[in-house]
Amino acid sequence: MSHAETAIQCGSCASGCNTAHLAKLGIKTGNWDYVVALAGNPNTGKSTIFNALTGLNQHVGNWAGKTVTRAEGAFTLGGKKFKLVDLPGTYSLLSTSVDEEIARDFVLFGKPDVTVVVADATRLERNLNLVLQILEITDRAVVALNLIDEAGRNNIKVDERSLARDLGVPVVSMAARSGKGVDELLGAIEQVSSGEFQARPHRIKYTDDILENAIDTLATQLHGQFEDLPNARWVALRLLEGDESIINAVQTATLGTVRAANVFPPLVQLEAR
Amino acid sequence: MTNSEAILDNAARLRGEVGGNLHDRLTEAIYSDAGAIAGRAVSAGEQTGNLEQKFDRILTSRLWGFPLMILLLTGVFWLTIAGANIPSAMLGELLQGTVYNALHGVAAALNAPWWLSGFWIDGVYLATAWVVSVMLPPMAIFFPLFTLLEDLGYLPRVAFNLDRLFKRAGAHGKQALTMMMGYGCNAAGVVSTRIIDSPRERMIAIVTNNFAICNGRWGTLILIGAIFVGATAPPFMASFIAATSVVAIAILGVIFTLLVSAFLSKTWLKGEASSFSLELPPYRPPQIWQTLYKSIIDRTLIVLKRAVIMAAPAGAVIWLISNINIGEASIATHLISFLNPFGLLIGLNGVILLAYIVAIPANEIVIPTILMLTLNLSKSGLAQTGVMSGIDDDMQIQEVLTGMGGWTLLTGINLLLFSLLHNPCSTTIWTIWQETRSLKWTTISTILPVVLGIAVCLLTATAARLFF
Amino acid sequence: MTLNMLKAGRTATVKGIYSKDTERRRMVDLGILPGTLIENVMASPLGDPVAYRIRSAVIALRREQAELIEVEEEG
Numbered sequence: 078m079s080h081a082e083t084a085i086q087c088g089s090c091a092s093g094c095n096t097a098h099l100a101k102l103g104i105k106t107g108n109w110d111y112v113v114a115l116a117g118n119p120n121t122g123k124s125t126i127f128n129a130l131t132g133l134n135q136h137v138g139n140w141a142g143k144t145v146t147r148a149e150g151a152f153t154l155g156g157k158k159f160k161l162v163d164l165p166g167t168y169s170l171l172s173t174s175v176d177e178e179i180a181r182d183f184v185l186f187g188k189p190d191v192t193v194v195v196a197d198a199t200r201l202e203r204n205l206n207l208v209l210q211i212l213e214i215t216d217r218a219v220v221a222l223n224l225i226d227e228a229g230r231n232n233i234k235v236d237e238r239s240l241a242r243d244l245g246v247p248v249v250s251m252a253a254r255s256g257k258g259v260d261e262l263l264g265a266i267e268q269v270s271s272g273e274f275q276a277r278p279h280r281i282k283y284t285d286d287i288l289e290n291a292i293d294t295l296a297t298q299l300h301g302q303f304e305d306l307p308n309a310r311w312v313a314l315r316l317l318e319g320d321e322s323i324i325n326a327v328q329t330a331t332l333g334t335v336r337a338a339n340v341f342p343p344l345v346q347l348e349a350r
Numbered sequence: 351m352t353n354s355e356a357i358l359d360n361a362a363r364l365r366g367e368v369g370g371n372l373h374d375r376l377t378e379a380i381y382s383d384a385g386a387i388a389g390r391a392v393s394a395g396e397q398t399g400n401l402e403q404k405f406d407r408i409l410t411s412r413l414w415g416f417p418l419m420i421l422l423l424t425g426v427f428w429l430t431i432a433g434a435n436i437p438s439a440m441l442g443e444l445l446q447g448t449v450y451n452a453l454h455g456v457a458a459a460l461n462a463p464w465w466l467s468g469f470w471i472d473g474v475y476l477a478t479a480w481v482v483s484v485m486l487p488p489m490a491i492f493f494p495l496f497t498l499l500e501d502l503g504y505l506p507r508v509a510f511n512l513d514r515l516f517k518r519a520g521a522h523g524k525q526a527l528t529m530m531m532g533y534g535c536n537a538a539g540v541v542s543t544r545i546i547d548s549p550r551e552r553m554i555a556i557v558t559n560n561f562a563i564c565n566g567r568w569g570t571l572i573l574i575g576a577i578f579v580g581a582t583a584p585p586f587m588a589s590f591i592a593a594t595s596v597v598a599i600a601i602l603g604v605i606f607t608l609l610v611s612a613f614l615s616k617t618w619l620k621g622e623a624s625s626f627s628l629e630l631p632p633y634r635p636p637q638i639w640q641t642l643y644k645s646i647i648d649r650t651l652i653v654l655k656r657a658v659i660m661a662a663p664a665g666a667v668i669w670l671i672s673n674i675n676i677g678e679a680s681i682a683t684h685l686i687s688f689l690n691p692f693g694l695l696i697g698l699n700g701v702i703l704l705a706y707i708v709a710i711p712a713n714e715i716v717i718p719t720i721l722m723l724t725l726n727l728s729k730s731g732l733a734q735t736g737v738m739s740g741i742d743d744d745m746q747i748q749e750v751l752t753g754m755g756g757w758t759l760l761t762g763i764n765l766l767l768f769s770l771l772h773n774p775c776s777t778t779i780w781t782i783w784q785e786t787r788s789l790k791w792t793t794i795s796t797i798l799p800v801v802l803g804i805a806v807c808l809l810t811a812t813a814a815r816l817f818f
Numbered sequence: 819m820t821l822n823m824l825k826a827g828r829t830a831t832v833k834g835i836y837s838k839d840t841e842r843r844r845m846v847d848l849g850i851l852p853g854t855l856i857e858n859v860m861a862s863p864l865g866d867p868v869a870y871r872i873r874s875a876v877i878a879l880r881r882e883q884a885e886l887i888e889v890e891e892e893g
Contacts, residue, residue: 202385295357
């Protein structure tokens with residue numbers, strides 16, 4: 078497959094200090110063939126990959142929390158239009174902070190065609206925590222094993238084939254800052270989006286029968302109430318954990334709706350005090 | 351009972367059955383799988399030395415942490431001030447000299463009426479030219495340097511060093527990071543407070559973000575620091591002393607951030623600092639050329655563009671209020687004589703106060719506005735024929751301000767202070783409203799810094815009068 | 819002992835987490851679980867917070883958080 082025709086197209090500008098234009102970045106999936114979400118731990122080079130794919134200049138800072146909301150860009154590949162959504166960097170999808178909620182809601186309810194999970198090759202175990210959580214939600218994923226050059230300098234070798242076998246999704250070794258692996262990542266995105274690659278994602282096993290039964294009961298019930306729910310089992314688990322935001326979403330029947338990029342809870346509630 | 355309620359009821363019942371601490375158990379299951387998978391895929395050889403860790407221990411040590419932080423900041427400003435001098439003078443000569451004269455030459459050849467060439471050349475063009483020659487060189491040096499520090503991974507270390515102080519002020523640990531964003535742009539800083547989960551602490555971070563000096567203000571500080579504070583020192587020390595004065599203002603900003611945060615935590619936004627975790631990422635060698643390119647394109651040009659867009663209409667306004675007379679004097683003269691008594695009382699003057707009103711849309715245009723107003727109003731009559739073109743380097747700017755404007759060292763120092771402590775620009779105010787939807791807090795965020803600025807300036811002015 | 823008592827440069831194993839609710843989730847999500855190895859990397863200039871190496875990432879925790887993590891120092 079040749080990626081020579083990979084054209085780079087500027088969809089929207091996410092750099093600079095002008096926040097007003099964030100409002101324009103709604104989810105207009107109608108104009109796109111595929112939507113790709115970009116997730117990963119903080120400081121894994123997510124923004125570098127975003128820039129490499131879209132040609133945008135989102136500023137890359139070496140600290141956690143640089144991307145607070147979703148940034149969106151676009152590229153075309155093999156004649157298809159892809160929208161790329163850069164999610165806030167998070168360690169987990171299970172916690173309660175707002176940036177984690179944004180990332181989680183999009184992977185779960187935004188139904189991206191492909192979710193690229195960026196993992197840091199120098200600290201793989203920690204990064205696999207998020208990768209495995211995302212594989213619980215979706216099987217349309219690609220793992221971008223970034224910072225492979227830094228790992229090499231630290232005498233760390235990662236066997237990408239062993240990893241791909243265990244995870245059941247494509248794994249691409251990258252050094253995004255020098256452009257290494259970008260073509261391979263595009264290839265993997267294309268294969269997963271077109272359905273050419275059939276994933277058999279790793280799933281966490283719960284040996285606990287009581288837990289399995291509880292998940293089944295709730296999942297069935299959830300399906301009855303929210304027809305389009307992509308992953309009722311995952312939602313059921315969160316209810317069993319007592320996840321406040323999911324409980325709230327069920328209560329208000331807003332489960333499954335993705336909030337727009339710029340909608341952030343305003344601070345008026347403080348007024349009431 | 352609705353379906354939703356039925357689901358939640360069922361969930362609550364089942365939660366009891368599956369037992370507590372499910373989250374712990376699930377996370378343990380995930381990490382244990384992650385460990386097994388990583389174990390199979392990763393083979394780590396001999397770990398190369400702990401150079402990075404040693405470096406980090408020095409950068410954050412009890413003894414060296416704070417001095418190194420201040421030294422690094424001073425170094426950045428010293429390079430900026432020393433480096434910007436010559437290009438600023440050259441740009442000034444070109445834009446306010448050659449091009450300016452050429453434009454007037456063309457206007458004269460076309461027999462343009464005085465008000466037409468005045469409005470366009472002495473108003474719109476000149477304000478724009480000032481912004482470019484005063485702002486561009488320091489920004490083109492400062493932003494790449496700051497971006498290098500950021501890319502290297504130093505900013506989280508600053509937050510790490512300062513966290514104890516923020517905690518004591520009842521503020522969130524991530525507030526230090528939002529402050530870092532504010533050093534670029536306060537509007538961006540206010541948006542970045544979204545990383546703070548607690549509404550109370552987020553509000554504190556929003557209100558105090560203005561104490562982080564933004565892009566639009568660094569230029570003013572660097573210029574005034576150089577021509578008023580730096581000039582008091584012997585020439586070989588001048589750039590260093592000027593840099594020190596800028597750093598002192600930045601540190602004062604941090605002190606005000608902490609004091610105001612502590613005050614809010616004890617009064618309207620009562621509460622204890624909530625916990626947080628901050629990752630200290632590994633140092634990454636910055637990609638020098640890419641950083642240079644990006645910081646010039648992303649930051650310098652964006653800020654300059656905003657400044658130019660704001661400068662052109664401001665230039666027009668300045669020219670109009672300087673040339674439309676009501677009674678004996680121009681509108682500008684009336685306004686300035688109205689503001690002067692109060693301005694002088696707090697160690698500033700009417701021109702500076704008017705400039706800060708004109709510059710509400712963008713802090714970037716404060717200095718050009720001050721210069722144009724001073725020149726236009728000086729009784730020397732130079733302004734009418736546009737001899738401003740003669741001013742093309744820092745010393746001449748100082749001559750205009752001291753000679754025509756009657757500025758003293760106190761005026762310079764108080765302008766530095768007022769530059770730190772005044773209302774946020776209109777974009778930031780709008781952003782605060784967008785983020786909080788609270789009229790009360792938007793107003794407090796806007797008014798509080800000005801009140802503090804007036805109080806501090808009054809204090810230094812009174813001290814100066816008593817002791818000198 | 820609790821994590822805040824661990825000296826710089828020393829490593830300990832997590833025995834238990836006393837924090838509750840959101841805070842507990844946050845600690846657990848960082849990978850602080852029974853059996854996890856934690857190293858005290860360095861303290862900040864004012865003594866608090868302290869940076870710990872937790873599953874190969876260096877993460878700063880405030881004293882109040884470290885006090886709620888029970889550890890046993892490695893020999």
